[in-house]
Amino acid sequence: MNIVILGGVAAGTKVAAKLMRQNRNNNVTIYTKSKDISYAGCGLPYHISGLIPDKDSLVVNTPEKFSMLTGVNVKTEMEAIKIDPNRKSVLFKDNTEVTYDKLIIATGATPIVPNIEGVDRSNVFTLRTVEDAVNIKRYIEEKSVKSAVIVGASFIGLEVAENIKAKGVNVTVADLADQVLPNLFDPDMAQYIKKQLIQKGIRVVNGAKLEEITDSGIKTTRGDITGEIVILALGVKPATDFLLDSGIELEKGAIVVDDQLRSNLDDIYAAGDCALVRSVLTGKRAYSAMGSTANITGRILAKALTGEDIKYRGCLSTAVLKLFDGLNAGRTGLTEKSAELEGFDAISVSLVVDDKAHYYPGSGNFVIKLVADKSSHKVLGVQVVGPGEVDKIVDTAVTAIYMGAKLEDLDSLDLSYAPPFSTAINPLVQASYVLENKINGVLDSFTPYEYMCGKAEGYQVIDVNNSPTIPGAKFVAFDKLEETFKDTPKDAKLLLVCARGRKSYLVQNRLKAMGFTATKSLEGGVNLNDVKIKFAGAIPPQEVRRVKALGCLQDKRYPDVFNVRIITRNGKITAEEQKTIWEACEKFGSGEITMTTRLTLEVQGVKYENIQPLIEFLNERGLSTGGTGSLVRPVVSCKGTTCQYGLADTFALSEKLHEKFYVGYHGVTLPHKFKIAVGGCPNNCVKPNLNDLGIVGQNVPVFDIQKCKGCKVCQVVNSCPIKVAKVVDGKLSVDPNECNNCSRCKGRCPFKVAEEYVPGYKVYVGGRWGKKIAHGIPLTRVITSEEELMDVVEKAILLFRDEGKSGERFADTVARLGFDYVNDKLLNSKIDKAAILNKDVKGGATC
Template identity: 65%
Template sequence: MGSTANITGRSLACTLTGTPTAYEGCFGTGVVRLLEGLNAGRTGLTEAQARTAGYDPETVVCAGDDKAHYYPGSSFFITKLVADRVSHKLLGIQVLGSAVDKMVDVAVTGLAAGMTLEAFNDLDYAYAPPFSTAIHPFVQACLVLENKLSGAMTSMTPAEYAAGAAADYQVLDVLPQPTIPGAKWIDLAKLDGPIEGIERDAKLLLVCNRGRRAYVLQNRLQHYGYTQTKVLEGGVTVNEVKVQFAGSALPPDEIKRVKGLGCLQDKRYPDRFNVRVITRNGKITSEEQRKIAEAAELYGSGEVTMTTRLTLEIQGVPYANLDALMTYLNEAGLETGGTGSKVRPIVSCKGTTCQYGLADTFELSQKLHDLFYIGYHNVVLPHKFKLAVGGCPNNCVKPDLNDLGIVGQRIPEVDLSKCRGCKVCQIEKTCPIGVAKLVDGKLQIDAEQCNHCGRCVSKCPFKAIEESTYGYKVTIGGRWGKKVAEGKPLSRIFTSEEEVLALVERAILFYRDEGITGERFADTIARLGFDYVEEKLLNGSIDKESILKKTVVGGAKC
C-alpha cells in the first residue's frame, strides 16, 4: 500500500542517516471504492482473526447516519465493530458507506493507543450537521456494542440470522409502517402494555430499519415481562428478512396480504397461489406474453389462464416463489394486482379494430387505467369498483354489468324532408333491432328503443340519414356475481373523452363519499335513489380534496 510504503521508507531513511527509527507494524488498514457513493474500509482484526489470536471477541453490526439525516447528501454507515469480551479493548472495524475513511482513521488511532470502547465515549469529535452526527458515528457503534456486552441489549447478528438462528423466533416488525411480509407489525407509538396473543416467554425477533426502534421495543417488552427478545442487528438495511412458516400452513393475515398483491390461494392446496398479471385492458405485447409464459414455467405450474377481467393468471405458484415471480415480472414492466376495495383493472373490447366499433376503446381504457387504476391505486373505496369500455352497443365486454360502463354510440340525425316513404325502406331493412319503421309513409325511430349502433347511417339512397353524432353512453350500478344488477344509463350522451373521464372521477369520488363499507355501487344507488345519484354526478358539487382526505374502510371480499 502506498501509505505503508512511505511510512517504512521514511523509517528506513531515518535509520540510515543516523536516527534509528523502528517500524512497529500496521493494522491492515485499507479503503476501496466499490460503486458510486459506496465505499468500504477496514482496519485491525476481523472476528475470525481475533479468535485465532487468542481473544474472546464480541461483535456488533449497526447502521447509522454519516451526518445529520435531514442534511442534503446525507447517507449512512454499516459498521461491524470487534472488541474483546472481557477487557472491552477495541480489536477491529469493517465499514461500508460513503466517507468510510473517517471511521477507519478513528479506529486506527484507538487501536494504536490500545483503547477500550468506553474510552471513546467522551471524546469531542468535530460536529456540525453537514459533517457528522451529534454523537460521532464511530462512538454510536461503540455505545451499541457496550450495550450488548453489558446485557442492556440482547441481539442476533446478521451472520447468525443467515445461518438460521431465527428459525424458532416470531418476527415482530417495528418499522413505521408494516413492511415485512408475514411478520406481526407493532405500532411503537401505541404500545402501552403486553402484546395481545403473544406469551411473555415467546421467542421474539425484533426487526426495524436499522436497529434503533427494535432496541426501544426490546426495552419496553422487558418492562412488560417478556424474557426472550432479540434485536436483529442492522435491521432490514443489512438483512434480507423473510418470515418462515411452520410446515405449509399460512396464517390468515399472510394469505390476506398476498391476496392484496394479486395472489389468490388455490383452495386445493395450502401453499399454492394463482397470480393475476395486469394486462392493461387485455392488450399486451408479444414480448410481454413471452415473459408471462416464462414466469409461469419458472415459478408456477407452467399454465396460464385468462380471467373475465382480461387479466392473465399464472397458475400453481408455490408461496416460496411469490417474491421471485413478482420481481421477474416487474423487471419486464409487468405488475400483479387487481384485488381489494379500489378501482379494479379496466376492461375493454377491440373498439375500432372491430367492424362494428364506434370508439377507440383501447385509447380510452388506457387513459382510465392510468388515471384511476394507477392514479387512484391507494384510494380505498367502500368496495371494489369495476369499469368497462364497449366500443358499440353489441356489449361484448358487458359494460352494463360493471359499476360504471361506457358504451360507444353513433346517434343518427334524421332529415324527414328527404324521406320518400319507399315501399322497401333501406333504413328499416338495415336496423338490427327493428326500431326504425315506416309509419304513415314516414320514417320513425323510437328514441327510447334505439341503441345508437349507427348501422343505419348512409343507408338511405335519398340521404334521409347522412349525419350522426359520435359519443358515449354511460351506465351506472351494474354488477355481476352473487347478486346480479344491470346498470342504468344516465340521461345524457357524452360527446368527448374528456367529459367521460371527468364523469368517471366524479362517480368514484361520490361513491367514496356516500357509499357504506361493504356496499357495492349498485347498492349505494338503490339506497339513495337513481335520480339523486344522477343529479350529483351531472350537476352536483363534489369536493375532491376533502373526499380524498376522508378515512374509508373497504369491504371487498374478493
C-alpha cells in the same frame, strides 16, 4: 491582465464575472465550444417533460447580455485543441491562436458514450446541452414515442426517467450496478428508492451490462429491453482530451489542482467539471461534477487571482433529487460503505420519522440514514428520502460536517419548528439521538442492510406493532410483555419489529429491565424491511389475505400453492411480455397459464416461497400482479377498434382508463371492488352494463327529416337492427329513447336523411355480475368528449368512496342513494377530490 477562460457554462462564467467585479481593469475573454453560455444544465430534464416549456428560460445569459452586464468578452463556437504553456498560448480548431497572462480551464465534461454497436442510431441521445433536451423532446413528440430506455440509474438518469414518464411514456431504467444511485446511497436506501420507483410505474433492471443498441431497444447481459428511444445517462468524463500533451497533471482525465485551483503549471488554473477537488472528510482528491461545486470553486478562484487569501475547503458530494411528485432524495458526506473503506469506524442508524407535525395536513415521512464515526462520534454523512423538503435535512448535515460536529453537538440545536414545517424535535436531531443510543449500547439493533444480508438468521421475529401485522410472527401486546415472556429464556434471540423502529426500542428497553440479554430491534421496522417468516405447514390466514391483495389467490387444493394474476392492458400484451410470462410460468409455477374474465393472465401452481421472486421477476420486466381487493379492477374492453361495428377506439380508451384509474388509483381503497368495462358499440360484447361502470361507444343520429320522401321501402327502417325506426304519416320516425345509437343506418338513405351523427359515449352505472345480477342504468346524457368521460368516471369512483358503505357494491350504493341523485352528481356537481381521498375507508371485497 489578459485572462483567457476556456468554457462558459457554470465555472467559466462565474469566475469571469467575479474577476471583472473585483477589478474592472482586467481583460477577460471567454472562449466556448458551444453556441450558448451560462445555461442551466440541471434544468434540462424538466424541459423534456414540458414543466419548463420555454427552452430559452434555461439560458441564464446570452453571450451579448453577459458581455453587457459584466464587461467580459465572449467568443462562441471556439473549440480549443491545444495549449502551449511555454508560449502561453491557446490554439483553436479554426487555427486561431491567442495568448494569455492567466489561463483558466473550465471546459466541463462530456457524456460517456460506450464503444458499442448502435450508439450512432437516430433514436439514441445523451443529455448535456440545451440542444440535447430540445432534440429529445422533439423526437418523443414527433415520433409519438410510447417506450423509452434510460441507460444509467444515477441522478441524471432518474431525473430523465421521471420527466419522460410524465409525457405518458413507458420507461425502463437499466444499470450495470446492482442498485440504483450506486456509490451515492447505501444498498438498503437504494433498495427502498427502487421500490418507490417501481410503484410509480418505472421499470428498473439492475446488473444489466449494455452490449448493443438495436432498432427496437438495447441488448444487455440481463436480456433485451425494448424502447423506441434510448437515453444514455452513464455519467460524464472531463472534457480534457486536448490537454494530454500539455504537461498539465491529470488524474482519470481530470485536472489536478490545489486549494486555490492552481494546476501544476504556472498561471494555469481549472475549475468545474474538468477539475478535481478534495473531500472535506478524507482530504483525498475527489470528483464533483455538480453545478454548485462549479460555481463555488469559480468564485474562490476569481478571489484568489485578485489577491485574496482564500482557499477552497473541499466538497461533500452533496446532492438532492426530485424523483417524482411525492418522492425526493438527498445525500451528503460518506455512505456507511465508503466510510468503512476510508478507514473510519463507521456506524449508522436508519429510521422513519415524521417530516412535520403528524396531525398537520399533508404530513409525511422521512426515511433517514445517519452515518457517524463510532469512536469519535463525528458526523460523516446522511441519506434521506421522503415526500417533503429533504434538502433541509441534508443542508443541516452539511453544515454540521463542515464544522466538524459530533452527534452530541446536534442535540440542542435551536432549529426552526412550527407544525407546517417540522416536528418539535428536528428529524435530523431525532436521528442523532437514536445513533447516540446505539453507540452507547442503549439500543441494540440490526440495520436494514444487516437484515438484508441475513444477520438476523436464528432470531425469532416478535411483532410489536399496535395490532398483528407480520404474518407468521409472534404478536405481543405492549401491556402483556411480562405475561407473554415470563417463561422465555433470558438469552433467547428475539428480533423486535414494529412499524418504524421506535416501539421496538421501547419494548427492548422493557425486556432488558426484565433481564433479557439477546434482543435486537429492527431499524425502520416494516416500513424499510421486507420481514419474512418461514412457514412450516399451512400458510396463516393473515398471510393469505396479504398476498391475495398482491393478486395471489390460494389454490384451495393445497396449503401453500397460489395462482398469481398478471395485469394486462385490456388483454393486450406484447410478444416480449408473452415471452416473459411464459418464462415466469416455467420458472416459478406449474407451467400452465389461464385467462380470467377481466383479461388478466394467471400463472398457475406458484408455491408460496416463489411468490416474491415471481413478483420481482415480473416487475423488473415491466409487468405487475394484482387485480384483487377493494380497488379499481383492471379495465376490460371489446375489440371495437378492429370490429366492423366499432364506434370507438376501445384499445386507446381502455389503456387511458387503465393508466388513470387502475394504476393511478391503485392505493385508493373503496367500499368494494369497482369494475369498468368498455364496449365499442351497442352490441355489448363485454357486457358493459353488467359492470359497476360501463362505457358504450355511440353515434347519436341527427336526422334531417325535411329531406325524407316517405319512401314505401325505407332504407333506414330496413337497416335498423333493433327495429325502432319506422315510417309514420309519410315521414321517418325514430324514438331517441329507444335508439341505441349504433349508426347502422348511416348513409343508407339515398336522400341524405341519415348522414350526420354525433360521436360519444353512453355511460351505465350500477351494473353487477355474480350472485345478484343488476343491470346498469345509463346516465341521462351521452358524453361527447373523452375529457368529460374521464371526469365522469373519476367522479363515480370518488362518489363510491365517499358515500358507499363498506361491503356494498356500487349497484347497491346507486340503489340506496337513488339514480337521480347519482346522475346529477356525476353530470352536474363538483366533488371535493382531496377531501374524499383523505377519508379512512374500509374495503369489503372478499375476492
